[in-house]
Amino acid sequence: MSELLLWIAVIGLIFKLRSLSNRLSELEGLRFATPDVALPPMAMPPPLPYSPEPQAPEPEPVVAFEPPPIPQVEVEAAEVDQEAPRPAVDWEAVLGGNLLNKLGVLLLIVGIALFLGYSLRELGPGGRIAVGVLASLTLLGGGLFAERREDYQLFGRGLIGGGWAGLYFTAFAAYAVPAAQIITDPIIGTLLLASVSAAMIGFSLRYRSETVTGMAYLLSFLALAISGIATLAIAATIPLAASLIYVAYRFGWMRLIMAGLPIAYAVFFLHSQAMTAAQPHLTKVLLLTYWIVFEAADVLRPSGSRLPFFLNAICFSFLAWGSPAIAASAYAASTAMRIAYKREYRGAVTAFAVLCGSAVYEHTSGLTTVACLLLEAQLVFLAGVRFQERFVRWLGAGAFIVAIGQLLTEGAMSHTREWAILTAIAALAMYVNRWLHRESFGYSFAGTALTALVLATETPLEWLGVCWLALTGVLSVVHSRTEARDFFWQTLAMASLAVSVLGAVNVIGIDQPSPLPWGPQLVAALMLFAGAMRSRFAAAAATCGTVMAAVLAWNILPASLVALGWAAIALMLFETRWKLQGEAMALAAFGRLFFANFDTAERLLTSTPVVALQYYFYVRGRRLFVYTGAIAAAALMRFELGRLHAVVGWSLMFVICQFFGARRDNRDLRYQAYLLAAVTFVHCWVTNFYEPAVFARVWIGAAVIASLFVAHLVSRRDQETFARPLFSTLGSALLSVLLYYEVSGKVLTMTWAVQGAVLLGCGFGLRERHVRLTGLALLAACIAKLFFYDFATLDTPYRIASFLVLGALLIGGSWVYTRFRKQLEGML
């Protein structure tokens, strides 16, 4: 170990040498680059914060390491020496006279130490101490002598430093090194050591040079580091470190602290391994003493850099790794002191919190750890609230994050009832914190998340959505009472989650048995509608409630009654306040009829109320539903009456539609009548007219034809102009087709001719031009058929008869036209 330290020291010196050489090169370059430029006046350094005599005179430009007439001047001169351009010096002389000198002194001290420890076995302890004292005094005397001469100042100061260090270690060895022990009383040994230490450092202070004093301290620490007596080496480090702290704060030498503090802890670390096994408690006490020294210094000084604190905290925490509780206690005391002295305490309280957490992890496990962490976080937060310190509150928040993270980790491993209770308590704590400090919105989010988590783990899956809905309701009430925005967003988030779970579990049925339990569906639907009555998102809530109610109805009702259940829901929704949802449900009921009702035996019972509902919605001003009602009614007739008899129902239906459409001037009903008449026409033709049964073919066909003419008659002329021509043309055409199938063959032409003549007559009687034209068109078709078909195919008697009948009818028609010409002109 000692060899290693020597090598480290040598390497450090080499780096120092290199940086110094670079610096000298820069200075030389500056000097030769600007030979004629006068150097600017030296900047006045700022007053040191820890200067014991602020009224000290202005500093004078002096050469570095000049023996100072006034201490403060020298201190400031040293600072100036660092910042102002150095005067040109022979860098080679500096290198040879200063650095080589220090290197030599270092090696010499090491040699003395080794000499005393190992080489002077021949001498007794007294002799060894005498040699050490002699060598040290020789170095000290030589250094003082050389220092008086300006050319040997650097060399002399190196010797002085080495002499002091040697003297210190000799004093140390006089008690602690067995080979040189001449003092057996530890108190005397410690006092001696302290005396030499004080003298050395006091002597170094005459130079007001951080470098010189730092060198002295370094050598002292080095001597202790290579010591073989752990306990006393550690103990001796304490006053040395204390003096270092004092000097550093006294003169504002922060680099001294930054180097000395870790070195002191390093000395402790080097010796603590051997000491812990034998005297573990003493080791802890000594470590605590180290910490107290540095911490007290930091507490007692009014202000300054935070670096010493952090170095102390890091080193102390590292070395106290096995005893975080003690370290936490130390920082608790430090925090209290800092608050009492009105010092910066954020770092201390942070260290306290972190170490407390470490102690919790050290001494507990499982849920106990979580509980302790939560308690710690709560206490920190409460302290932050009590003292109105934002930082402490944030610290508490951080502690909560760690605690909740641990809680979730434990929960991921196993859900126990204890875990759930602890999570619920944590959630409660979150809400309490939110109540205690209203700006801490995050706590309410965390509380809600934890509550949702508890519900998720403790509730059966089919009830989870309901429970989350209940939580949403509570949050919504809180939001409405407090107008707090965070509760609004939580309400929104929880509502989304609850609806998602309801959709996945209670609607789709993921991971659920069949059939789905209806209880959660019923409760969820009721809650959603209750929420819709109060919520800002009434439409969304009502829509979700509607879906849930629809699924509930589907779940509890037989397939053929689902449409009726949906119709009932639609009616209730429509009659309350949710018109749109009611309409959607009515449409769903309408669609359901096609898939679950029309093909069943009880279709008439189950479909009629749904059809009625469609028309009721139409009466209430929803125009779409007159079409859905008509479609459903027509489809119901198709299935209830059968393929052959459906046209009877449809005929009745289009007559009624046309009648009411014409009387009430309702265009929707009239257009339904037109469309249904066309469908009936086609269906009757392609279905009934191919049916072998006479009733289905002739009588039903006749009924349809009659209905078409009735619809023609009930149509009004002042509405759609095509209405009456449409119905009459369809009726005439269907009659012609029926005649074609029924009397096809020899007398068809005569029959059609009679039909044409009747149409012509009716056209006159009804004063309907298109009826007359239809009759004329049919007669013309008969003429064409007579000449182009019958003439070649019919037997002679039928051909003659056809000519005669058709001719007579044409003449009759011509007479009528001639006889009633004037009236006809009036009609046109």
Next chain:
Amino acid sequence: MKPAHTIPIALFIWIAVTVYAVYRMPREERVGFSAPMEIWADAVRGAGTLTASPSVREQRVGDRLAASIPPAIPQDPTLQPYVEKVGARIAAHAGRKDVIYRFTVREHPTPNAFALPGGYVYVNTGLLAFVKCEDELSMVLGHEVSHIELRHTAPNLLKDALSLGYKKFQEFDADEAGVRLAVAAGYKAPAALSLFRRLAAQSPPPMEPHRPRSPMGEAAHVMMETLGGFWNSHPAAQERVRRISHTIGKS
């Protein structure tokens, strides 16, 4: 009670009473595309009727197809006259006068019968072994004659395109019309039920009906069932039995 509330309350009571009544009575539970497909089948029938090819062409196509069928004279010489006798009795009640029905027995073990355009009806000996009485045979022949009567066998590109995948409605129509023909010829309608029940017993049993967990599951189930049925030329025997029962019940 306000007048405005009378209608919805009455409607609600009507719905509630209906639900209660239907809930307590024995009822059919069937969810599927059968009703929409029935409506679609109406359209297909209509299109087929309006665009049916002339009888002359139908006869020509039937003659060509019949000539391409290899002869398989039955080993039992009495079968052919027997089938011709029953077939003639059925055909006497057929509506189409432009078709001459010819019944042929083929030696083949499969219990099957089929019809070709132009009045050609073929019956396998396997089917003759399967039927248990003349009434049952009359139902088979009535079914095949009905295919020709209803022009299912007539060449018609438009109808074939429209009815792609849903020819099972032609089977339902032929079943219904066949029963009517056979009954009109003096045979007993229940024979159709016994025949198709035996056929149903030979076909794989239908899947146990199970209620899906959700409306979405039901929709998916119906969709899959419909797509599965899309590729079947013949409907399930159980469904045919149900429809024939319905037809017999109505008549």
